[in-house]
Amino acid sequence: MEAHGSGPPLVLSHGFAGSARNFLPEVRAQSNSRRIWLYDSRGHARSEAPQSELAYSWDCLIADFDHVVRQSLEETDTLASPRLVVGGLSLGAATALFWALRHPGAVQGLVLAAYPESTDEMRSWALQFATHIERDGLDQAGSKFIWGAQGRYEVTDSRRIRRGILEHSPWALVSILRQAMARIPDIGTLREELEQFRVPTLLVVGDHDRSSIAVSRLIADAVPSVRLAIIRGAGHVVNLSQPATFNEELSHFIGDL
Numbered sequence: 001m002e003a004h005g006s007g008p009p010l011v012l013s014h015g016f017a018g019s020a021r022n023f024l025p026e027v028r029a030q031s032n033s034r035r036i037w038l039y040d041s042r043g044h045a046r047s048e049a050p051q052s053e054l055a056y057s058w059d060c061l062i063a064d065f066d067h068v069v070r071q072s073l074e075e076t077d078t079l080a081s082p083r084l085v086v087g088g089l090s091l092g093a094a095t096a097l098f099w100a101l102r103h104p105g106a107v108q109g110l111v112l113a114a115y116p117e118s119t120d121e122m123r124s125w126a127l128q129f130a131t132h133i134e135r136d137g138l139d140q141a142g143s144k145f146i147w148g149a150q151g152r153y154e155v156t157d158s159r160r161i162r163r164g165i166l167e168h169s170p171w172a173l174v175s176i177l178r179q180a181m182a183r184i185p186d187i188g189t190l191r192e193e194l195e196q197f198r199v200p201t202l203l204v205v206g207d208h209d210r211s212s213i214a215v216s217r218l219i220a221d222a223v224p225s226v227r228l229a230i231i232r233g234a235g236h237v238v239n240l241s242q243p244a245t246f247n248e249e250l251s252h253f254i255g256d257l
Contacts, residue, residue: 001039001068005031008083008108009072010254012038013065013092015114015237016181017146017165017173019045022089025243030250034085037072039064041092043172045164056175058098058183061091065099069106085254087111087202089239090212091176094184101193109257110201111250114212114236115219118184122211126181130174138170187218194222201226202253206234206241227253 002020004027014022020038027036040047042064043056050056065086073084085108088096093112100107116122125145132141142165165173187194201223205216207230220228229249234241 001037001071003072003075004036004038005034007032007034008085009069009076010034010036010085011065011069011072011087011096012036012111013088013095014038014041014044015088015090015092015116016176017044017168018089018092018237019164019167021045021164022237022240025239025247026250029243029247030254034254035072035076037068039068041095043176044168049169049172051171053175053179056172056179058095058180061095061180062099062102065095066103069099069103073106083108085109085111085257087113089113090116090236091180098185100199101190101197104197104199107199109253110199111204111253112201112216112219113204113246114206114209114238115203115216116181116184117211117215118186122184123182126177130177130182133170133174133177138166138168138173142166187215187222191222194219195224197223198225200253200257202249203228204238204246204249205230206236206238207232208235208241209238212236 010030012023014020019040023038030036043049084106086096086100087110093115096110097112100110129141129145132144203216203220203226205212216228220226231238231242231245239246
């Protein structure tokens with residue numbers, strides 16, 4: 001866990017096979033007005049990688065996010081008047097949303113970047129990827145499922161993802177794929193909760209991100225107070241694909257709060 005800058009807290013959670021370093025553009029752009037809290041999710045980068053597959057369930061990921069939030073609130077003493085903004089990218093966006101749905105009164109604003117789809121195709125991809133990591137190793141499986149010619153993500157993002165993915169525990173990534181990525185709740189099952197969610201929400205997605213645009217539109221259709229920003233020329237890792245445009249959207253959103 002790490003914190004940068006000063007001001008009300010902004011807690012961000014990275015995506016699958018990422019790390020806190022993925023948000024360095026946000027640290028540079030936002031730390032004059034917000035205290036930005038980052039962490040490496042369990043099984044990623046500098047964090048521990050528990051040996052139990054069940055340790056990577058959604059309840060565990062949400063509990064870790066809650067721990068970071070509580071640390072940020074204790075430091076800034078904002079419990080009485082919520083000025084907390086939370087969010088994340090992809091897997092981290094889902095983590096932030098599930099936490100915020102449990103604690104809507106604590107949140108001033110929610111930022112969901114490249115929200116992950118929860119289709120049968122996604123579940124199949126996650127489970128097959130996990131099996132290939134176990135059978136072929138992380139590098140070969142990653143080439144097939146992420147950065148190769150038949151990979152899931154855009155070429156520019158694939159190169160970026162490859163640079164970081166090999167630093168993670170293969171066991172942990174397998175567990176996250178099976179326990180979290182393959183079990184992302186379908187947005188349709190959350191529609192009633194989303195329609196009651198009154199927290200201002202920013203949805204950001206790249207126009208090249210074929211896996212996230214559709215689900216982002218579904219969320220935008222359900223949440224009452226929402227802005228959907230589709231960034232041209234950006235892929236799945238939208239804040240790194242187009243950092244200046246992403247942070248412009250984020251600054252406007254936080255400023256309006």
